[in-house]
Amino acid sequence: MTVIVGLSATLVAQQAPQYSQYMLNGFLLNPATAGSEGYTAINLTAREQWVGFLDGPSTYALSFQTRLLQESHISRKNAVRRKSRSGFRGGNVGLGGYIFNHTNGAVNRTGLKVAYAYHLELSEARLSFGLSLMGFQYRIDEDRIELENPDDQLWLGIRQSVFIPDADFGMYYSSERIWGGFSIGQLLESALKFGDAGYDRLVMERTYNLMGGYDFQTSNQDIILSPSAHIKVAGNGKAQADITGRVIYDQSYFGGITYRTGHAIIIMAGITVDRLAFGYAFDIGLNSIMKHSYGTHEFTFIAKLGDHTRRLRWLTRY
Secondary structure (H helix, E strand, C coil): HHHHHHHHHHHHHHCCCCCCCCCHHHHHHHHHHHHCCEEEEEEEEEEEECCCCCCCCCCEEEEEEEEEEEEEEHHHHHHHHCCCCCCEEEEEEEEEEEEEEEEECEEEEEEEEEEEEEEEECCCCCEEEEEEEEEEEEEEEEHHHCCCCCCCCHHEEEEEEEEEEEEEEEEEEECCCCCEEEEEEECCEEECEECCCCEEECCCCCEEEEEEEEEEEEECCCEEEEEEEEEEEEEEEEECEEEEEEECCCCCEEEECCCCCCCCEEEEEEEECEEEEEEEEEECCHHHHHHHHHHHHHHHEEECCCHHHHCCCCCCCC
């Protein structure tokens, strides 16, 4: 039955959601970044891929991350009344979580992830380690599938919904100018079993993410050049790289361009107002699908809460 074969190919081709603005919220790809900035951050990402293309992929993700404090203002006041210091002091533990929904054709994936990170303070830098646990549900929307033979025994044995547990691991380094990280997604390579006959089993292949960037301060103190890269390698050995160049002005505005190897050119821009940040990316496809769509659109909204004393001085970049 060609429908099941095509469905399997779709699952294998894009198992994990894809993000163009990886530099704005690395937590979506690396659990070690949870709480790394000191702020409590709430991030909303909406991505519509191949707009105008019937049943094109779409992703919506809502994430939350924070840093646990060693001492709060209230506990210091009660326990150490004679000390005159005030404010907050950051601890070493970061926590985070996010929920997402990813739809690709007739396949819908909804997931929940919780993450724990531990941050080691180095001289003028920080090294972080993180682990996340996740569970997600794969569901087949049978209303979007047309069968040549409705009584096909292969389809009759298919379950429309399955639940999968998994885990991610990551490392992250950041200093005043340099940042970079490595993560392994779908660490457990859980099995995705839809039925009892025929092609009934898929494996959630591990994905390897390597990200990094450097901020160059120009002679104009208001302008920073920020090149970065994200290399993603699938378990089958296929690799994809996003090479990005951005210009940040006055720590409030940015514009940039990304080349995604063999797939797309991405144009992005954003603005920060106080502790709110907005980002937009437009993917221009380099394949034949672009002839039938209006590109891919990705919106990012970030809200940061918390006291400035919890942050390292250089963490004002996007």
